[in-house]
Amino acid sequence: MTILVTGATGNVGRQVVEHLVKRGADVRALVRDPSKAKFPQDVRVVQGDFLDIDSLRNAMSGVSTLFLLNAVVSDEFTQALIALNIARSAGIERIVYLSVIHADLYVNVPHFAGKFGVERMIEQMDFKATILRPAYFIQNDLMVKDVITGYGVYTMPIGAKGLAMIDVRDIAEIAALALLRREQAAEPLALDRINLVGPETLTGADIAAIWSEVLARPISYDGDNTDGFEQNLKQFVPAWMAYDMRLMGERFLTDGMLPEVGDVERLTALLGRPLRPYRNFASETAASS
Known part of the structure; x- marks a missing residue:
């Protein structure tokens, strides 16, 4: 009984592997470059794409x-369908x-x-x-850490409606628990x-206030300017992205x-502990700067 983790060297996948190993699972990690694969000794690393x-x-x-995790790339949908077909075979x-x-x-957003x-x-x-x-991944805000600390401005386009941001560490642990639940079930569980x-x-203002305190x-x-957000990102990623x-x-x-x-209560019960708040991330990030 083996669990295959794709995207295994990424921020989520790497932690999923670690959680699974700690819980005694037989883990196989799919990576494009084995030289970047720093996993526990018992993990079998396989090269692939x-x-x-x-x-x-x-x-x-x-x-x-x-565990199917594929990155936001121009052919993400094709990659996932290939993986599903091979998995079925x-x-x-x-x-x-x-x-x-x-x-x-979010039907007009390509990766959604x-x-x-x-x-x-x-x-x-x-x-x-x-x-x-x-x-939204809380750790996405590492992209603007220097802008926050250096210029005193939070620039992610969060707006005033609010985002239920989640820590990547919680995502990985919940994913590992979901994998183990399915792996250990006597029969395949319903979708x-x-x-x-x-x-x-x-909201954007809430996050700025947290950083102000920290x-x-x-x-x-100052994040409602999506045109400026796009132009800035084009310096670091392809124009389509x-x-x-x-x-x-x-x-x-x-x-x-x-x-x-009920979402928060369900996740708290799954983890057996509270979810990590944004303030923890901000405090940890400030302390490590």
Whole structure:
């Protein structure tokens, strides 16, 4: 009984592997570059890529449960469908898929629409899956850490509707627990969806206020300019991705990213502890700067 973790060297995947190993699971990690794979000794590392069919077939051979995480790339949907088809051919029924909250609402945002398409394929192909739908990753704000600390401005386009931000560490632990639940079940469990949210819903002004307290000096919010956000991102990522992120930011401003009734309580029960608040991240980040 083996769990295959894709995206295993990323911020989420690496921690999923660590949680699984600590809980005694037999783990296989799919990586593109084994030289970057720093895992516990018992983890079997396999080299592969979502577009390298033979490598995927090799990676999925003998696997019982799959953690499907693929990055935001221009062909994300194609990569995921290839992985699902090979998983089905390999006899893998049990899947945990990392999607995104409101995938069915943010229909004009490319990577949201792509993930919603993957969700639909998981259903149509009759996989027994847990679809995890995380809200905004708190650690995304590491991208603007220097702007916050150096210029006193929080520039992410969060808006006034609020986002139920979640810590990446909580995402990884919940994903590992979902994988173990499916792996250890006597029969494949029915499909379910879980919104992954943080303990509070924060606006741009709320986050600026938290940073102001943590840094003991005024931090202002200036994130509603999505055009400026896109132009700045184009310095670091491809233009298509910067535009994708701009569209997401515009939906933040108009719709927010809000939890459903009972989401926080469900996650707290799963973890057996409170979810990590944004203030913890801000304090840790400030202390390490």
